[in-house]
Amino acid sequence: MGVQNKIDQAIDNISQKILKYNENRKLFQDLFRQVKHKLNPSEFPEPFGIVTSDKQFTKKIQNTDVDGLKIAGVDGGVIHKSLNFFDIALIRAVGVLFFHQKDNKPVVRYFPEEQPFPDIVTSIEPLSINDIDTLISIWRMQKEIRCGISLIEEDQPDLIILDGSVLPVVEYRYVFQSEFLSNQYKNLKALYRRLYTLCQKNRTSLCGIVKDSRSAILTNKLSALLPHLSKMPEFEKLLEIDYRTIVKQLRDTDLLYQVLDSGERTFEFLLTAFNDESDKNLPDFNIHCFYLKTVEYDTPLRVEFPLLFSDLQSQTEKISSLVNSVSRYNPEYGIPSVIIEADARARLQETDADILIDEIASKIGYSSYSLQKRRSRTPFKKGG
Secondary structure, three states, X not given: OOHHHHHHHHHHHHHHHHHHHHHHHHHHHHHHHHHOOOOOHHHOOHHXXXXXXXXXXXXXXXXXXXXXXXXXXXXXXXXXXXXXXXXXXXXXXXXXXXXXXXXXXOEEEEEOOOOOOOEEEEEOOOXXXXXXXXXXXXXXXXXXXXXXXXXXXXXXXXXXXXXXXXXXXXXXXXXXXOHHHHHXXXXXXXXXXXXXXXXHHHOOEEEEEEOOOOOOHHHHHHHHHHHHHOOOXXXXXXXXXXXXXXXXXXXXXXXXXXXXXXXXXXXXXXXXXXXXXXXXXXXXXXXXXXXXXXXXXXXXXXXXXXXXXXXXXXXXXXXXXXXXXXXXXXXXXXOOHHHHHHHHHHXXXXXXXXXXXXXXXXXXXXXXXXXXXXXXXXXXXXXX
């Protein structure tokens, strides 16, 4: 078989898999869209692990006037280079605050400034590649949360939105194998706890927006419920096929893209507790979650938030309505405007790190080429 035939065959196989996946996805989308107004998730049997106060599977978001409100977003950027002798990373975090005013463009403030000089951090610890990736991730989150803390202390916004989870997401299997990593992680947890406490004190709502969630936690819970739901006529046909295999392929956003209308959210549900084994005898926080479709042609956002004050229903309604209100500027890109701005200001370029490495190499008497790991070097060049 020639090279072109192999390429054509590979493309055909990939295309068939995608078409089959879309067919299976549409089956479940159609089913849940038909019954979404009939389901009461608060009545789902307790053993299935869906804990919610909502009595509707989906809920239309109430329009909210943001005039007079301060809505903030925080995002970070990182460039990491793994070299001979050491690892180096450039890390930047930027907070953006939009003070919305009636009939005017919002007044914009940046924290600590519009495009701050990045932190330059290095590690000569004897860590594996997985460990060093985890360390860089922890450093980035530390920078972002410190930025959020400063923003709240200086300007007390009504809502602060983190780009990503509202939890410190790390690879736990690597963290607790190293005392150095473990201490860095404990410092990170302390920063999150400080952020939560400040939000409580100032009655600032806090949430995290996961733009491209790969989670299947809700789909997995719903799939376990399907035999229970088969009493509904819409679900009877599922008993005739191997639906479990199909469900295993689905992510939450895949299922919900056609189930949710724009300006509609799923029921909120208890996601997890904040505390883990590193938080002995400390106050805990419940983390809740829902999916929100802000615009017609973009996938739903995963929205996470800690319950910090007020009651669960009030916080869910406030966060969902505010996030929805500031995300509806482009029918194909339903991301909060403050997060779009924070991402643009925090982003770093590969050339920023390359210039720095060249300077370090000249100081220590090496060429920047010799500092590169072997896999990054090419001994022979074509042409010339």
